[in-house]
Amino acid sequence: MTDNGDTDNERLDFIREIVRSDRASGRHAAIVTRFPPEPNGYLHIGHAKSICLNFGIADEFGGRCHLRFDDTNPVKEETEYIRSIEEDVRWLGFDWGDNLFHASDYFEQLYEWGEYLVKAGNAYVDDLSAEEIRTHRGTLTEPGKESPYRNRGIDENLELFRAMRNGNVPDGARVLRAKIDMAAGNINLRDPVLYRILHVDHPRTGDAWCIYPTYDFAHGQSDAVEHITHSLCTLEFEAHRPLYDWLVEHLPVPSKPRQIEFARFNLSYTVLSKRRLLKLVEGGHVNGWDDPRMPTLSGMRRRGYPPAAIRDCAKRSGVAKRDSMVDLAFLEHCVRSELNRTSERRMGVLRPLKVVIENFPENQVDDLEAVNNPEDAGAGTRLVPFSRELFIESDDFMEDPPKKFFRLAPGREVRLRYAYFITCREVIKNADGEVVELRCTYDPETHGGDAPDGRKVKATLHWVSAPHAVSTEVRLFDTLFSSPDPGADGDILADLNPDSLEVISDARLEPSLADLESGERVQLERLGYFCADPDTTLERPVFNRTVTLRDTWAKMKARG
Numbered sequence: 001m002t003d004n005g006d007t008d009n010e011r012l013d014f015i016r017e018i019v020r021s022d023r024a025s026g027r028h029a030a031i032v033t034r035f036p037p038e039p040n041g042y043l044h045i046g047h048a049k050s051i052c053l054n055f056g057i058a059d060e061f062g063g064r065c066h067l068r069f070d071d072t073n074p075v076k077e078e079t080e081y082i083r084s085i086e087e088d089v090r091w092l093g094f095d096w097g098d099n100l101f102h103a104s105d106y107f108e109q110l111y112e113w114g115e116y117l118v119k120a121g122n123a124y125v126d127d128l129s130a131e132e133i134r135t136h137r138g139t140l141t142e143p144g145k146e147s148p149y150r151n152r153g154i155d156e157n158l159e160l161f162r163a164m165r166n167g168n169v170p171d172g173a174r175v176l177r178a179k180i181d182m183a184a185g186n187i188n189l190r191d192p193v194l195y196r197i198l199h200v201d202h203p204r205t206g207d208a209w210c211i212y213p214t215y216d217f218a219h220g221q222s223d224a225v226e227h228i229t230h231s232l233c234t235l236e237f238e239a240h241r242p243l244y245d246w247l248v249e250h251l252p253v254p255s256k257p258r259q260i261e262f263a264r265f266n267l268s269y270t271v272l273s274k275r276r277l278l279k280l281v282e283g284g285h286v287n288g289w290d291d292p293r294m295p296t297l298s299g300m301r302r303r304g305y306p307p308a309a310i311r312d313c314a315k316r317s318g319v320a321k322r323d324s325m326v327d328l329a330f331l332e333h334c335v336r337s338e339l340n341r342t343s344e345r346r347m348g349v350l351r352p353l354k355v356v357i358e359n360f361p362e363n364q365v366d367d368l369e370a371v372n373n374p375e376d377a378g379a380g381t382r383l384v385p386f387s388r389e390l391f392i393e394s395d396d397f398m399e400d401p402p403k404k405f406f407r408l409a410p411g412r413e414v415r416l417r418y419a420y421f422i423t424c425r426e427v428i429k430n431a432d433g434e435v436v437e438l439r440c441t442y443d444p445e446t447h448g449g450d451a452p453d454g455r456k457v458k459a460t461l462h463w464v465s466a467p468h469a470v471s472t473e474v475r476l477f478d479t480l481f482s483s484p485d486p487g488a489d490g491d492i493l494a495d496l497n498p499d500s501l502e503v504i505s506d507a508r509l510e511p512s513l514a515d516l517e518s519g520e521r522v523q524l525e526r527l528g529y530f531c532a533d534p535d536t537t538l539e540r541p542v543f544n545r546t547v548t549l550r551d552t553w554a555k556m557k558a559r560g
């Protein structure tokens with residue numbers, strides 16, 4: 001794992017260097033970028049990297065960034081995905097303004113350019129099957145073989161291409177190919193397919209078309225139509241760049257965009273591929289695309305990740321030319337840093353253990369002042385009720401504690417946060433021998449949490465007042481995969497973590513958390529950051545734990 005968060009923000013990355021020098025030299029008056037999702041799934045954090053880069057550069061250099069749906073494959077694309085992509089880009093904090101486009105906006109133009117290539121002798125209609133085209137393509141070490149249809153005359157090609165468009169040719173019977181060089185070292189230049197026949201309706205163009213352009217034919221030409229100056233894409237397109245440039249050179253396009261490749265964002269313990277994520281959704285391994293364990297933006301939103309934290313992670317992980325893996329602990333570190341500044345503190349108990357304060361009067365309630373956010377004085381304070389019956393976290397008590405356990409135990413005194421010192425006097429068990437209640441006493445002199453005689457305690461526990469507490473469901477998450485590189489042996493399902501979700505059905509939270517709205521975030525002291533889930537109802541809140549408080553990445557850095 002490399003280069004996590006060590007990028008010097010002041011130094012420009014290689015793409016920003018190029019953009020800056022293109023601006024400085026006057027090569028481009030305005031910088032125009034685009035984010036081009038294919039609407040065949042929900043966006044994930046890898047897309048966030050591309051969104052932050054494209055929209056970020058446009059912002060920094062006073063240009064604009066287009067949102068363009070790369071909707072050239074009607075078979076896998078759905079309007080649900082289009083809606084979710086728009087929502088997620090906005091949520092991440094970016095705005096395309098009027099610049100919403102679709103590759104399908106250019107179908108007519110692209111078709112004309114298909115004819116243009118045919119007329120120039122630079123494209124031909126091929127009758128070989130997909131399989132034959134593959135076998136003719138050759139390998140990295142052997143040249144390809146020319147198709148027997150390669151030398152058709154221009155008129156015949158034009159007639160056949162028009163017949164393809166008019167619906168007179170069945171699926172798969174013919175394709176349009178660029179006529180470049182079957183012996184080219186770069187396989188993408190061995191007469192790549194530009195159009196295929198698909199008698200399928202398209203979400204936007206309906207039944208207007210039964211031939212659809214390939215990615216290679218659509219992408220660069222869409223860039224050119226939109227006057228994109230810098231077309232940023234991931235490294236797997238590097239080998240397509242000569243074709244990108246060939247098409248731009250051989251067509252009467254209105255502008256000449258430049259493709260620049262950067263390394264994909266990979267994250268440990270995570271898969272980032274819509275195809276694989278779809279498999280998890282369809283196989284019922286998660287509860288939908290927005291399952292809080294998913295690396296999708298909708299899953300992260302539901303889990304409680306703030307968009308600013310995702311932007312921070314995207315920025316600090318840098319722009320590289322070589323693939324690398326970002327440590328999940330680094331993303332979580334970014335999430336914690338943001339939540340630490342912005343989340344109010346509250347108290348709640350995940351696994352309640354009842355505590356009765358024997359010397360506290362029945363029916364008395366003390367309203368104790370608690371700080372909302374020690375990182376933000378402006379967040380003020382609130383009152384938390386304290387009464388004779390409380391809940392503490394059952395892990396915070398041990399009947400027979402080992403040496404290093406400093407929390408509550410028989411005869412021991414601890415502090416209850418914002419409240420008093422209490423001492424455990426008696427342990428009550430059920431018939432199975434399980435501890436079900438602690439009888440304690442409190443010292444009224446320690447009101448607010450300090451003893452006037454200066455005596456110290458070794459632990460401060462969180463707690464809630466039993467009669468005032470709100471019962472909630474809380475969902476705790478572990479990584480969806482137990483391997484840092486899921487699917488490295490081929491099968492991602494074999495690497496699923498069977499314990500990625502734990503549901504606590506009856507956690508108790510302080511009363512101020514009764515009416516949080518879905519999406520609101522808090523820190524539960526000592527337990528982590530939590531976010532109200534959309535499953536929250538008027539009767540019953542549901543919380544997701546966004547992340548615990550333990551920052552493993554910061555510790556790793558400190559150790560060096």
Ligand code: ATP
Nearest residue numbers: 036037038046047049050233234264265272273274
């Ligand atoms: P997936 O592999 O998840 O299906 P994709 O690249 O096919 O991703 P697209 O919808 O085609 O998904 O991608 C839209 C844009 O996002 C492209 O420019 C693509 O390069 C970029 N992108 C996708 N995944 C990543 C990633 N992991 N890191 C950086 N950019 C990415």
Ligand code: MG
Nearest residue numbers: 037038040274
């Ligand atoms: Mg794709």
